[in-house]
Amino acid sequence: xxxxxxxxxxxxxxxxxxxxxxxxxxxxxxxxxxxxxxxxxxxxxxxxxxxxxxxxxxxxxxxxxxxxxxxxxxxxxxxxxxxxxxxxxxxxxxxxxxxxxxxxxxxxxxxxxxxxxxxxxxxxxxxxxxxxxxxxxxxxxxxxxxxxxxxxxxxxxxxxxxxxxxxxxxxxxxxxxxxxxxxxxxxxx
Numbered sequence: 001x002x003x004x005x006x007x008x009x010x011x012x013x014x015x016x017x018x019x020x021x022x023x024x025x026x027x028x029x030x031x032x033x034x035x036x037x038x039x040x041x042x043x044x045x046x047x048x049x050x051x052x053x054x055x056x057x058x059x060x061x062x063x064x065x066x067x068x069x070x071x072x073x074x075x076x077x078x079x080x081x082x083x084x085x086x087x088x089x090x091x092x093x094x095x096x097x098x099x100x101x102x103x104x105x106x107x108x109x110x111x112x113x114x115x116x117x118x119x120x121x122x123x124x125x126x127x128x129x130x131x132x133x134x135x136x137x138x139x140x141x142x143x144x145x146x147x148x149x150x151x152x153x154x155x156x157x158x159x160x161x162x163x164x165x166x167x168x169x170x171x172x173x174x175x176x177x178x179x180x181x182x183x184x185x186x187x188x189x
Contacts, residue, residue, distance in 0.1 A: 001021050001025070001043045001044070001045070002044075002045055002046055002048070003045065003048070004062070004063050004066040004067055004070075005066075006018040006019070008048050009021065011048065012048050022071055022073070025041070025067070025071070025073045025075070026071070026072075026073060028041055029041070029072075029073055029074060033075075034073075034074045034075040034076055035074060040076045040077075041074075041075040041076055042075065042076055042077045042078070042079060043063065043075050043077075043078045043079070044078070044079045044080075044081055044185075045059060045063070045078055045079070045080050045081070046080070046081045046082070046083050047082075047083060049083075049098075050083070050093060050096075050098045050101065050102040050105065051105075052082060052105070052109060052177055052178040053080035053081065053082060053178070053179070053181070053186070054080070055179070055186075056078065056079065056080040056179060056185050056186040059078060059080060060077065060078035063075075063078050064078075077185075078185070079183075079184060079185025079186070080179070080181070080185050080186050081181050081182075081185065082106075082174045082175065082177055082178065082181035083174070084137050084171050084174040084175075085099065085102055085103060085106070085170070085171055085174060086137055086140055086141055086171050087140055087141075103170060103173070105177070106173035106174055106176075106177040107173050107177075109173075109177035109178045110173060110176050110177060111176055111177065111178060111179065111180055111187075111188055112176075113180070113187075113188040114175065114176045114177075114179070114180025114181075114187040114188050115176060115180075116187075117180060117182060117184075117187035117188075118135075118175055118176070118180070118182060118187070119135050119136075119175070119182045119183055120134040120135045120138075120166045120172075120175075121166070123135070123183075124145060124153075124156075124161075125138070125139045126153050127139055129152075130152040130153045130154065131144065131150050131151065131152055131153075132144070132145045132151050132152065132153055132156060133145055133167075134146070134166045134167050135175075136183070137171055137172075137174075137175075138167055138169075141169065141171070143167045143169065144167065145167065146164055146165040146166065146167055147165065147166075147167035147168075175187075
């Protein structure tokens with residue numbers, strides 16, 4: 001649910017996605033998700049276009065108010081994620097002539113406090129054939145673990161992974177910009 005406003009969701013995800021999302025969230029609420037039953041319901045926000053997400057806690061409060069007021073929907077947490085300049089989004093940026101300015105925004109917004117919580121420091125991403133990557137984004141770019149040749153999950157020695165080299169690229173600035181970004185949302189709260 002990239003936004004609590006129908007126009008933004010439909011523009012970003014396609015016509016009718018907002019209404020379908022609201023229907024799905026209502027179904028989840030009706031069976032206990034997000035209602036303190038132990039069945040958690042978390043939402044994820046990413047900005048529309050070439051900008052950084054706003055403050056995660058402030059936006060979560062706005063989401064909770066808007067969804068409860070207008071749709072009687074409740075949820076547990078909202079995670080904010082930065083748009084990564086890879087694949088489809090990078091193509092969009094190039095079409096709009098914004099790839100360089102977005103890259104500059106990410107670089108200028110580098111936040112050293114985000115580095116400790118980066119997913120590439122303690123998580124690996126595994127594709128359907130067992131190849132491993134430093135993160136989901138490197139997997140999308142087919143950039144193998146540590147930037148070396150393909151390695152498979154069954155070849156890894158977990159004791160030797162800690163402190164090993166991480167494959168990096170310009171897209172990595174997306175995870176370190178502003179409050180930082182990972183699967184768990186903002187890194188620098």
